């Protein structure tokens with residue numbers, strides 16, 4: 001698989017879906033076979049990137065290949081892969097509505113069936129730390145836990161997936177549901193779903209949805 005090409009396409013998709021602006025955010029993919037991590041370079045416009053600009057990291061975060069400086073958050077991406085062996089794609093986004101909750105440092109509870117299916121547990125906010133710091137990476141990994149996303153305090157969102165397609169689904173569900181939750185909060189008190197119902201829907205989404213009966 002051409003992982004560098006996948007990163008380039010993900011950069012264009014992230015902008016097209018309004019999941020970030022300008023050069024903010026960063027994207028990585030792990031090759032499950034070699035363990036190498038392909039990541040966006042620091043501070044370059046997504047629509048100007050070519051394959052030579054993508055940096056390849058070893059599993060420990062050291063540079064394996066590449067002429068560019070890797071994303072300032074490469075330590076965060078590396079730490080996620082070290083803690084979550086099933087995860088092979090990470091998107092750090094700066095989307096408007098999800099960021100509102102990170103700014104308020106307010107978690108997003110399971111208030112819709114979509115959230116229950118895509119996440120199965122509350123989306124937490126990582127404690128604040130400066131961008132690119134080891135502390136930010138540690139705080140984010142703690143808030144992420146076994147979930148598919150967390151919010152960074154005063155700084156966008158973090159979404160993961162077993163592959164890039166799932167990662168984008170996670171990011172899109174988070175952002176659309178943050179928008180709905182925000183609007184619901186404006187006019188009333190959203191009802192949080194029962195834990196049992198959330199667990200049922202998450203299990204269905206993971207193990208039964210879209211599968212034919214054998």
Ligand SMILES: [Zn+2]
Nearest residue numbers: 024025155156
């Ligand atoms: Zn950021």
